[in-house]
Amino acid sequence: MANLADELQQRQHKLAELRNKGTNPYPQRYERTHSIAELIRQKDKLVADELKIKTAGRIVTWRGHGKTCFAHLDSDGTRIQIYVRQDQLGEADYQQFKLLDIGDFVGVEGSLFYTRTNELTIVVDKYNLLTKSLRPLPEKWHGLKDVETRYRQRYLDLLANPDVRRIFLLRSRLIQAIRDYLNQQDFIEVETPMMQPLPGGATARPFITHHNALDMDLYLRIAPELYLKRLLVGGFERVYEINRNFRNEGLSTEHNPEFTMLEFYMAYADYNKLMDFTEDMLASLAQQVLGKQQLEYADKTIELTPPWKRLTMLEAIAAHSSIKETELGDLKQVQDIAGELNIPVDKHDSWGKIVQKIFEQVAEPKLIQPTFIIDFPTEVSPLSKAKPDNPALVERFELFIGGKEIANAFSELNDPQDQRRRFEAQVAERAAGDDEAQYLDEDFLRALEHGMPPTAGEGIGIDRLVMLFTNSQSIREVILFPQLRGEKQTTTRDKE
């Protein structure tokens, strides 16, 4: 009795035996007087008054002693010990109790006391099986370490590894705190299409799908941007959306094909205002969720207390290399520099694109403390408003923390004629072979022609933010079910 097939069979036999004795192993409901967490909170009164309680949980440990048994029940991450005695239950019920396994859910009735070793414990008068478990849980002491199993069977990971549970609790609290923060500032949360006839608002390869009844191809969105801006045209002045984007790109420790993005738009603001706003928002979130404004990330301490450093992209390159700003003036110069740095450059790459590549190579990984990189090349920012004094640059920033890009924001381009020219430049790049260049969206241009107020908008990668807040080195650690290759077909043995 002990390879997996045998153990599964063993548990099936116990299940059948319980059924034969009239036990329903999967009853509908169980009325508790207290959750386990509530028992612990109210323990002083419950012990002093010797009150009868009913609670429920999953059996996670088991120590049998002949005619008594100790076990721990877990409910929603909180554990309590139970003490089961044959002289309390009677022999028949006690023998049946021994048919239970680690992993089963039970409801227990009894009262609280302290053991000799001073552990709060329920002495059980009566129990009910609530769910029979047919597969063994991972081992109690070493837990579950196999990364593949952790991701494929995340429920086991959550049961076996308390730190994993904490990460996803924190993720939930962080997202709730973001909603609270924005709602307090008069933002409204909206939902825009995930399936779009044209994938817009970012430079990325999309997933494509097909609607049968309409007989049309649709793209899973790579960004909600163009729809959110239509809402600004429609008179909503502060909107945000927290939802999934889909990009058909490679996977890495920082990229999952579907990822969660916050985008928000603020009318009458520009990118300078958004930098102030972002500093305050992230520092407030850290204070609220972590209780402090410092992050421990990869052996470094990150200080989120504002103000944060603001550097133009050209200044950042100069600050982190021996390149001078004046050496980045024209296309030929940056092509030469890229060549010296062994940065692969495409023949038709623009000045702006090469400058961005140089920046990513020499400066980006060094931006550990929060840093706004501002004033991007216009050529790589087709939706951003140009700087009034220099049309080669736009009012755009990206926020880097811990060497990762966390946010991307700009003064939104609301001049429909300029926007049309920018789209046309993208179409030309696409024709030249860049399959990530953006599409010309006539419907969006029509909206802009009706008038969008001056607006600043920002996107924040929620997964990466959670990585920072939880000191996680891989995006898979903060996504419950990260994308993996298809699993091998389950073996016959495994199905038994």
Place this chain on the structure above:
RNA sequence: GGGCCGUUAGCUCAAUUGGCAGAGCAACUGACUCUUAAUCAGUAGGUUGAAGGUUCGAUUCCUUCACGGCUCACCA
């Protein structure tokens, strides 16, 4: 897609130079009425990721494949 590393019992891990595949926990049987990584005695559990190859002999060496991790490229 490229490079490097990994895959041994349900879980966590061993196995010397190529020489009988092992331990702890989990499981099963028995003992045990305050244990808590319960204890004690015993039992069982393996297509060493898959398929080939070299060899008297392969967990070990070689090839191909699958899956995972890191990394490079692409991106956020």
